[in-house]
Amino acid sequence: MIKKIFKGIVFSSLLISASFTYSQSNVIHVKSPNGKIDMALESGAKLTWSVKHENTEVIVPSTISLTLGSGEVLGNNAKVISTKKSKVNTTFTTPIYKKESVVDEYNQVIVNFKEHYGLILRAYDDGVAYRFFTNKKGQIIVESEEAGFNFSKDHKAYVPYVRDLRENDMYSFAFECDYVETPLSGFVKDSLAISPLLVDLGNGKKAAVIEADLEDYPGMFLTRNNQTKQGLKGAFAHYPKEERMGGYNNMDYMVAKREPYIAKTNGTRKFPWRAIIISESDKDLLNNDMVQKLAAPSRINDISWIKPGKVAWDWWNDWNISKVDFKAGINTETYKYYIDFASKNNIEYVVLDEGWSEETDMMKIAPSMDVEELINYGKQKNVGIILWASWYAINQVLDDAFIKYSKMGVKGFKIDFLDRDDQKMVKSVYNIAKKAASYKLLVDFHGMYKPTGVQRTYPNIVNFEGVKGLENVKWTANDDTPYYATCIPFIRMLAGPMDYTPGAMRNATKADFRPSNSMPMSKGTRCHQLGMYVVYEAPLQMMADSPTAYMKEQESTTFITKIPTTFNETVALDGKVGEYVAIARRKGDIWYVGGLTNWTSREMIVDLSFLDKGTYSAEIFRDGINADKDPTDYKRETTDVTNTDKLTVNMANGGGFAIIISPKK
DSSP states (O other), X not given: OOOOTTTTOOOOOOOOOOEEOOOSOSEEEEEOXXXXXXXXXXXXXXXXXXXXXXXXXXXXXXXXXXXXXXXXXXXXXXXXXXXXXXXXXXXXXXXXXXXSEEEEEEEEEEEEETTTEEEEEEEEXXXXXXXXXXXXXXXXXXXXXXXXXXXXXXXXXXXXXXXXXXXXXXXXXXXXXXXXXXXXXXXXXXXXXXXXXXXXEETTEEEEEEEEOOOSSOOEEEXXXXXXXXXXXXXXXXXEEEEEEESGXXXXXXXXXXXXXXXXXXXEEEOOEEEEEEESSGGGGGGOOHXXXXXXXXXXXXXXXXXXXXXXOSTTTTTOOOSOSSOOSSSHHHHHHHHHHHHHTTOOEEEEOTTSEETTEEEEEOXXXXXXXXHHHHHHTTOEEEEEEEXXXXXXXXXXXXXXXXXXXXXXXXXXXXXXXXXXXXXXXXXXXXXXXXXXXXXXXXXXXXXXXXXXXXXXXXXXXXXXXXXXXXXXXXXXXXHHHTTTTTTGGGTOOOOOOOOOSSEEOTTTOOOXXXXXXXXXXXXXXXXXXXXXXXXXXXXXXXXXXXXXXXHHHHHHHTSOSSOSEEEEEEEETTTEEEEEEEETTEEEEEEEEOSSOEXXXXXXXXXXXXXXXXXXXXXXXXXXXXXXXXXXEEEEEOTTOEEEEXXXXXXEEEEEEEEOO
């Protein structure tokens, strides 16, 4: 028998509602089902919210409001006219995720205010969330939003500062951010950070500031609250007024001027969730479902055509293959070689990245490419083709491109250089996803803001970048990538899947690493790269290195291709932000275990009690004894295990491990 995900839980929904007039107290409390979290909303001259976890003050009173173009401030002198309480305990299926279903249990209060607006408050066992809603006629202009996150102490935070701006617009960039550990008071004044942003509350507890169900509205950045100096507040890109080409290779659609408001939208609507995820230990962050729970349900009725899988990727390895009789590059012969490699190794897709078409006109195919021939060749080999396009190029011809290439048999698009999350871009993401679904096309968004739940709403979106992935090692020497690699599972991955693009077969020590465009390498060990295929969530997961490199390392390649990209169950084993991480995931009756460490070597004990009874065969890839000098050194071994066993795994500096555990028949 396979261990069930939710043993002992009755899958039921209980809804208890009551509507009553607000009187006496001006404070509304919502407690989590387990009673540990208390969320409070206080109305008066200003509307404020606060959060406690047991005796820990998580958020102290912080002002929230929406300012409309009419000058009305939703939140000032708020008059409560009614509240409606409910308790919900249900589940929903998640077929393209790290588990097959999610328990959705929370207590909720809907608060209606006098001026045709209100708030929805939710308390879960692992956090809280609130969202505004309005019931106004016609359209409204949202001039600004006040979203406050004040903390009681000057806690340490992991701040992902905005970097690599696209020219002079502080809200246009690639959403690839390092983490800077700093006290909240050290948050650089007048700078921006993205969410999720993690705060260390002490005593092992962490709080992550995040948003969800972002639709037809700009994304939330975070900046310092200069009044408290130990708090954060939301910041939002204003709506584009004038746009022009610019940015990298002139492929971005830059904002030249912005309107004095952040959104023009329907007067009757729900606004995005503002949420705090609360964990009692770091490892709890590794298996959190808050964004899934707050997201709008799927709008695609039939998802049977959506096939997650791995992708042989060309751009990172610079189309660099050897021992062939043709000139490798962006041409039909090279891609046939990639397709042959994918077919032999049971890799589901090949992506044709930048260069297969004109950069700003994707209807014009490069003379060296026969895309239709490649699609047909891929069909014979059971390999699907995914096409790269810049957002600007595809947005100009969206319907024409989807009609043309879906008829050819293309499986989807990797869409790059969005580099914004203002209202116009967010609206475009939903529009592209909806239209792509109508043509049964997958979408992998690059140059993209972090996911906020649209992957549940449109599950044909099978991955997002919004992470400082492996591509950066091609040009950056000084980044501490093993540290970053052990931060993102606890922080960025809270938002959803991430296209980090692992799989480097040339692996280097800190001392020996150097950037290279055509022969790129990774920092850390081979097993560090293998571990990422288990640890990192990515329904569409890239294999970044070249077919030549993978064929030289066939043992590692075969192991990688056996690891699925979606799972039935996830178990967080152990971890500490920025230091190490270990996760187990189940697909069917097979378990996959992965671990990563920073530049500190360490011994890890892997407790196999998550297994059911019986005897299993474990295929283990661990760092070799000499991996500290030669990071390509690894040891593969097989051994029998049971659920009473504990495996001791030594990870080298910048190391990792990966294990496949199969039941013995």
